[in-house]
Amino acid sequence: MTKNLRVKTSKFIDETYKISFKFNGTTYYGYKGDTLASALLANNIHLVGRSFKYHRPRGIMTAGSEEPNAIVQLHKNSSRTEPNVRATEVEIYEGLEATSQNCWPNVNFDIGGINNILSPILPAGFYYKTFMWPANFWEKYEYFIRKSAGLGKSPTMPDPDIYEHKYIHCDILVIGAGISGIMAAKTAAQNGFKTLLVDEKPYLGGSTIYQNSEHFKINNQISSSWLDKEINEIKKFENLEIKTRTSVAAFHGYNFLLARENLTDHIPLEQRNNKTRQRLLKIRAKKVITATGALERPLIFDNNDRPGILLSSAIEKYTNLFGVACGEKNVLFTNNDSAYETAISLYQKGINIEAIIDNREEIDSKLIKEIEKNNIKIYKGYTVVDTSGYKRINKISIMQLSKDGQKVIGSKTSISCDCLGISGGWTPAVHLFTQSGGKLKFRDEDQVFIPDKYPSNQISIGSCNGDFTLDEILSNITNKLKEFLNIKKTDYENLEIYSSFNKSKRNIWLLPSDKIIGKTKPFVDYQNDATAKDIKLALREGFRSIEHVKRYTTTGMGTDQGKLGNMHALGIISETAGSKMGELGTTTFRPPYTPLTFGTIVGRNVGEYFDVFRKTPIHDWHVKNKAEFENVGQWKRAWYYPKDGENMYDAVQRESKAARDSAGILDASTLGKIDIQGTDASEFLNRVYTNAWSKLAIGKCRYGLMLNEDGMVYDDGVTTRLGENHYIMTTTTGGAATVLGKLEDYLQTEWPELDVYLTSVTDHYATVSVCGPNSKKIVSQVIPDLDFSDENFPHMSFKNTKIDKIKCRVMRISFTGEHSYEINVQANYGKSVWEKCMEAGKEFNITPYGTETMHLLRAEKGFIIVGQDTDATMTPIDLQMDWIVSKKKYDFIGKRSLYRSDTIRDDRKQLVGLLTENPDEVLEEGAQIVADIKKSPVEMLGHVTSSYYSPNLKKSIALGVVRGGKNMMGQKLIIPMENKQINVIVADPVFLDKENKRLNA
Amino acid sequence: MFLINCPYCGEREQSEFKAGGEAHIIRPKQPTELSDDQWAEYLFMRKNIKGIQFERWVHTHGCRKWFNVVRDTSNDIIKAVYKMGEKPPIK
């Protein structure tokens, strides 16, 4: 089976540099310059994978990034293994290991191949239709579907490679370094523009660079030689940066583009360590020149997917660029002149051509004449109707086409072959253009979509703009560049172009067959196994929109986004449905153009850099004292401090008890703090809080509730009046930024007349909160000069003072219901103040507690946590907090909404306390609350929002929201759980110290 | 990703900004005088135009200033930016 099909030295292949690699466990050899695909073909290997649905044997179809079939898994190493890599893009290196995907146990014998035999019962939408019923069977189906489906395996270990993001700003970005791109880049650079030229391939020059035909000449030189000189020239410009192996993934609005630059994928693994593997380039270009070329179309006929069937242009590239023959008995099947270029390349290298099948009847061009001169048989007006050969094509059957191209006539002729090149003409690669928001127009004469309206400062040139022949490309480019770059002349004004290409094409989207459509398998989307039959079925079943047909048949939904077959799908839809191509539109091409690795997308933002996190100035102390942390917004907050192997429950019970029995200490530095100054500060607070602020005396604190304009609770916190025109507001930890944003919004846009200035000072202060019956004794030791008597320093007041010459603000406020103080000090003194309190509190068993204990303590007091007990559907009235809503104030944010017909309903969900019948049973937060379990359907009245076992009350307590709960006091409700029902009694949400005696204890 | 010309800072990446919905909706001076329907009109009703739209943006990661933007939502082209309180430069 293994044979050497290397035909002739190519300047792109270094035959002195032999490389060994493994494919499916067998060692093969190739040369430096080979791709995995070209090296496999040189070893006469076509079968490289199995198709997704029918598990049909599939071979290499293309020589580029549009490859649908030859997708492989790279590397055995579990941390670097990578699925869905196109063999046509992988440059081989010593030690490369690749395996086929989609087959088990191996590519030559694949059990899933049974699907091919079952294919008559696996039509489009089969999965949708079959596995949806009965619904509860889905889990069972899923197991089998997942086992037999899926493309490749993901790595199980962390990625060892380094990835980067890089910003690039340039005047001109040129995408694609084919002949058009090279000319554009040179012209831009010559005129002083800072230019970036990128190409996905490792070499420059596109498909022109390997043309050796006398039939294409520029200034009397073979086109590749002419281009070679141009390439050498562009390398000299200092203002021109060239990046190969760089694929533009996305073209967004305002000329913002993302590209992936491959840096190490082509070198042996052991040389990759400590090098950046891939870079995500974030490019902002003043102008973009798209020169992405065109993709050759396949032809759609029965069994057009066998290994050994390639695009004709791919065969030409393998021959000319890699020096590899794709077969020994080659047949070409075409509807246009391109296949004759391939034929000439093969002929020049002495590769046998059995025949050329051309569906055009009357054809004439210099290319065709040369072929005929060499006695190669051309079947004019014929079509391929079938192929055979399971793992490699071995025969084709051809028949004559009727005049209208709708039928086949006459008798069948067989031609044996081991390789079939197909050419259905060209499709401009407009993917990036459409991503950028560009609108296409349909050109009837050759049935292509080309750029019409540009959404930004950009142009498309060359074959991606629908200029397919050398003379068209070159003659249009000069004027386009002059206009776009606003320059007087280019180097390319008077090129002498010689081109033998005839543009005639006989476009038949689905070629006729002697069999009826149901009996054939003409593949439109190779990767997803969608056939013309599937598309017709979808239309019969009533699908009309191209987007619906696409999803129903999965056409174009593979990793290749149907680069080859999308046009045929459209063509078949338009013919079957009788609608015009131009009116049908195309499906949307979405980024990325070719798949990106996750590594590229995240760049360096991995591990601890994945997301920003914030630490309080006391963080190190918490770490040293073995705190467990929880994330609150971006903050790391001490959650609880387990002692001697305690679990969370035990630690929280101990901490909660200590705080009420003697003293607890909490790091409250994360609370949002906004400094508010200005002559209208009091008026401003009046407008943003529900309660009244004008009469708050200097030195006093007040709790405030902030609503959205819709009346729903938005944030809460204590605000202190520091001076006549000076307040400090605290917000919830998570709400700090949004509260500041909202306040700024109102100040700037609704009330610009107010003299108020807001400054975020959250990070500027550390806040140490000491609570419990012994808190006064502790804090007065830390601040001996301050008079802590209730007369001088009552609850809800504040003092400016000093600790060892360091200024601090002490607030006597409480979120636990205990007598407590919050010391605010410049952030960098936070840890030392904390340690002073710990030292002073030693004799009182001062106990550091985290957020969990804080939540438990406040729940005992029935204090809400915005975001836990509220969810943007709760008004203060729903929370039974009517007391904080001013009746006197004319207006505040959200006031009008509090008496909308909806917000005054009695049966809104309202916050209540819940006590379990069994005081030891603790409810689950989020559990549903019902009244009547027998009613069908069971009516959900609400849910549990907070629930704890209270060590201080020695019973389970919970808060919950219940429809009409306010009027259910003492009523029994039910919490249905998976295995039991829990009975609860609706209670006052304040469970402990209703008289607030402890605040002054 | 747009480039937005902040009237205070100049041209910056869209990622520095936050959109704030439709512009020129004035908060009623006397909400208590309004019927439920009138208040709901202010509170809930927003246009969602395909074409020229007047919207509010704030330079969150910059000067923190709110300003107005005229944007064609069909192609995201920003036709104008202008400060709060100013009249739209185009209709």
Ligand SMILES: [Zn+2]
């Ligand atoms: Zn700004």
